[in-house]
Amino acid sequence: MSGSAGPQGQRSGRFLGSLKDALVAASREDTGRQEAQRAPAAAAPSEVIAVAGPEAAAQLPPPSSESSASLSAAEAAREARAARVPVESRHVETDAPPTTRVVRAAKQPEPASRTTLVRGKMQVTRGTFDQDPVVGWLVVVGGAGIGQFRPIFEGNNSMGRSANNRIAIDFGDDAISSDEQAYIRYDSADRSFLFVPNLAKTNVVSVNDKRPTGAVELSQMDVITMGRTQLVFVPFCGPEFDWSALQEQT
Known part of the structure; x- marks a missing residue:
């Protein structure tokens, strides 16, 4: 084995x-x-x-x-x-310094006018009146033309429905005489207002519900009624002020 x-x-x-x-x-x-x-x-x-x-x-x-x-x-x-x-898309480094492009916004036009800041008290020049200065008003508080007003000027002011009047109450009240139904007179010498009715007219006028027969001195908020129209007297000139005071300051 x-x-x-x-x-x-x-x-x-x-x-x-x-x-x-x-x-x-x-x-x-x-x-x-x-x-x-x-x-x-x-x-x-x-x-x-x-x-x-x-x-x-x-x-x-x-x-x-x-x-x-x-x-x-x-x-x-x-x-x-x-x-x-592609060659144009390759990044190429050069020794030239980088160029910066400066884009300036368009110059905004200056506003045509500017608000002038005035320090101290400004001297106001007084001139002459181009038209008669207003010395008060009549304001319609009842009848046709309610809420309207009419200016009162220095001297003698005729009142009537016609536009020829210095104070024309021409709001459609036929009960008012067309020409010179009454007068309002302002005298700068004594700085007072007088209401004088035209007694030659048959049309009735009243001051504070009284019918005058001659000249009546007016006070602030007196109510004059002519025909179916009521007017409230609102003075601007008076004992405290008159346009002549400004003329004396110039």
Whole structure:
């Protein structure tokens, strides 16, 4: 048994040794093939450029032996992508200083007029009257034209329905005489108002419900009745003020 086992054991040992050597050799061959496949990709970036496209390859200069040896596959791929970018879109750095464009807004036109600030007391210039100055008013409080008013001027003021009167009570009351039914007179010498009825007219007038037969001095808020119209007297000039006082100051 021992004699027969010896040769068989030697044959099996040689078989196992040969199998081990074959496996080691095959592993070396696989490793060599993998390195051979990787070596062309790293050593020849021109092939990578050809894969990227013929246009990119045409734009690049032929690679030198030194640069082909030093570039990796990733760097060669980046150079191929950069070559495909248009020249006008590439970022170019120059030594010239940057140019700044200043845009100014359009100048707004100045306003035609401005408010002038005056400090201290402003001197008022007194002029002459272009027309008769107002010295009071008659305000309609009853009848046609209620809420309306008529100015009273210095001197003698005739009252009537016609527009020819200095104080025209022309609101549609036919009971008022057309011409000079009464007068209101203001005298700047004594600063007083007088109501004078026209006794030649048959139309009746009254002051505070009394029918005057001659001149009656008017006071503030007296009520004058003419026909079916009532008017309240509102003075502007009087003992406290008159236009002549302003004329004396100039």
